[in-house]
Amino acid sequence: MxxxxxxxxxxxxxxxxxxxxxxxxxxxxxxxxxxxxxxxxxxxxxxxxxxxxxxxxxxxxxxxxxxxxxxxxxxxxxxxxxxxxxxxxxxxxxxxxxxxxxxxxxxxxxxxxxxxxxxxxxxxxxxxxxxxxxxxxxxxxxxxxxxxxxxxxxxxxxxxxxxxxxxxxxxxxxxxxxxxxxxxxxxxxxxxxxxxxxxxxxxxxxxxxxxxxxxxxxxxxxxxxxxxxxxGGKNAVIVHDPENLDAALEHIVRSAFANAGQRCTAVSRVLAHEKIRHDVIEGLKRRIATLRPGAGHDARSTLAPLSTKGQFEKVASVVSDLQPAQASILIGGKPAKNDNGGYFFEPTLVEVHEKDCFLNTEEVFGPLLGLEFYQDVQEAIERVNDTPYGLSASVFASSLSVVRAFEEGIETGMLHINHGTFPDENMPFGGWKAxxxxxxxxxxxxxxxxxxxxxxxxxx
CATH class of the missing domain: 3.40.605.10 (Aldehyde Dehydrogenase; Chain A, domain 1)
Structure with a gap:
């Protein structure tokens, strides 16, 4: 045996x-x-x-x-x-x-x-x-x-x-x-x-x-x-013109880092409108900085370890392989210190500079969030869809016409409007494409x- x-x-x-x-x-x-x-x-x-x-x-x-x-x-x-x-x-x-x-x-x-x-x-x-x-x-x-x-x-x-x-x-x-x-x-x-x-x-x-x-x-x-x-999934959140940006960013951080990002529906990409660049960057960094990696029994822990050695090594390798022309690490980016050799990785935010960067298309399955910026709605839709996956996406917007454009244009099996990517217990769960x-x-x-x-x- x-x-x-x-x-x-x-x-x-x-x-x-x-x-x-x-x-x-x-x-x-x-x-x-x-x-x-x-x-x-x-x-x-x-x-x-x-x-x-x-x-x-x-x-x-x-x-x-x-x-x-x-x-x-x-x-x-x-x-x-x-x-x-x-x-x-x-x-x-x-x-x-x-x-x-x-x-x-x-x-x-x-x-x-x-x-x-x-x-x-x-x-x-x-x-x-x-x-x-x-x-x-x-x-x-x-x-x-x-x-x-x-x-x-x-x-x-x-x-x-x-x-x-x-x-x-x-x-x-x-x-x-x-x-x-x-x-x-x-x-x-x-x-x-x-x-x-x-x-x-x-x-x-x-x-x-x-x-x-x-x-x-x-x-x-x-x-x-x-x-x-x-x-798998490469799930994106579009932050266009939410009525409450702070609430939107709270949803995003929860959706990205719950279960250490090891969810098929976890948010791994944020596409924000260029006009709110500064507020989005600072708001995400501030919230991510409060996450505390730790063991599940520790009441102070707010970020779980990666579940396997292989997954831990994959996340570390992905971050180390990033080139400056492709992306910039805004916060995190390395294994988190701990006393027991646990598979903890710092919650990481990366600004992606190249549209064809592998972070936009490949599922990482860890506490790693990519951030991009766009100029108009059609550009955002095209970039969300420019991935082999089509599982879940989320949109934060106050304009009805913008919401409708995203509803009609995004190619995912599940689409969330003005909240994170957590599904209900009675709704269909499934994806399109890969x-x-x-x-x-x-x-x-x-x-x-x-x-x-x-x-x-x-x-x-």
Whole structure:
């Protein structure tokens, strides 16, 4: 067996979770049991599934503090961020749970007088969910609940960098749900690929980097499996003419540095109108200077560590590779001093001078915020869209005509007007272009992935 050790990013010498990689040879039996469990579960009524899943969520909520503690130790979240993630996850899950009791099909206009035509949605079967380390409970639960709501079984493969929260989810599932309805796999790409290629997997949902998403899609294509990919982002905020600039800058800093910038929807670019250059620079610098890197259990901490050594080294390398002609560091720009060798990096603001600088197009995933300036609305729109990604964007403007121009011109799956890039629990979550493919998760759109349409003709 291959051992998995997880280290505390705030104190990398400390091992905080241990486990073993799932043996490839055991996967077929695990998936076969999941498939049998799904067939029984799919025959239950919506009310029966509602009761079963509700009991699961009640039991999971009782483990909230344990889940939050796992995230603090394994992923480095601040205590408040960890508690907030658990709460948001449960709120979102309970909103989705209500769809057990809603219509999942429709009666269509019939072309023949003696035939009733219906469009029904059926469960897909066994869903494989591959989840990342940056949201160790939100992302797994975002996939587990709709899978169960629509009558599927689900196989969860969490990141080996922060698997503890998903393990608690699995333990609670074993205690409260029908056997084998939720299965967990541990390991890396080999384990994931073995599951993807299995004939017992009907569909694959993945959240992570765009590069890995392409590999997942290529493997799934071999079995013509449905995929849902939630991928990277290079999310911009446009600061045009807000009624309250101070409030706008507060939103931006929270959106940029929450979870140490390790969110796919984190703000990583600010485009501000040239006429407010000075106020934006000074306002951002002043707020960023107040952020205090520190461990999650330290109440004084306001900026979490980077979650892995690899991510820490990537951010440091990106900053060191910047050339003076490309960008200027306005604040931060180096590892933050600490006593335990933790993966802390100073919150960093960079003024970007070249439009084609890699900071404008490449996802960094850290506490690094790029700042640019523009002259007119059309220029701002073009520069926001000049990236392979299209996940999220935000606009701060008071003019209705300007807001409308941004609404119609920006190419992202999610657009926020006069607030930061934090999504609601009942709204579609998904991106355009290289930020994702397939049905958006969360909300009614989730049914498009977790079910398949069946056209039914019923003779009278």
């Amino acid at each position: 291959i051992a998995i050790n997880v280290y505390n990013p705030a104190k990398p010498s400390e091992v905080v979770w241990t486990g073993n990689e799932t043996g490839i040879e055991t996967i077929p039996t695990m998936l076969s049991k999941a498939k049998a469990a799904q067939k029984s579960f799919a025959h239950l009524s919506g009310r029966q599934r509602y009761t079963i899943i509700s009991n699961f969520l009640d039991a999971l909520e009782k483990r909230s503090s344990d889940i939050a503690e796992r995230m603090i130790l394994e992923q480095g979240k601040l205590a408040g961020e960890a508690a907030g993630e658990v709460a948001k996850s449960l709120t979102e899950a309970r909103w989705m749970l209500g769809r057990c009791l809603e219509q999942v099909g429709e009666v269509m206009a019939s072309m023949r007088p003696d035939v009733k035509a219906m469009k029904l949605r059926r469960p897909r079967g066994v869903i494989l969910a591959i989840t990342p380390w940056n949201f160790p409970i939100l992302t797994p639960l975002r996939k587990v609940i709709p899978a169960l709501v629509f009558g599927n079984a689900i196989v969860l493969k969490p990141s080996s960098d922060a698997p503890g929260a998903a393990t608690i989810l699995y333990d609670v599932a074993c205690e409260t749900l029908p056997a084998h309805l939720v299965t967990i796999l541990y390991g890396g790409s080999k384990v994931a690929n073995a599951a993807i290629l299995s004939e017992d997997i009907a569909a694959v949902t993945f959240t992570g980097s765009t590069d890995v998403g392409k590999l997942v899609m290529a493997s799934a294509a071999q079995g013509l499996k449905e995929v849902s990919l939630e991928l 930020s994702g493919i397939g049905a958006a998760s969360v909300g009614a759109e989730a049914a498009q992935f977790f079910t398949r349409v069946q056209a039914v003709y019923e003779g009278l």
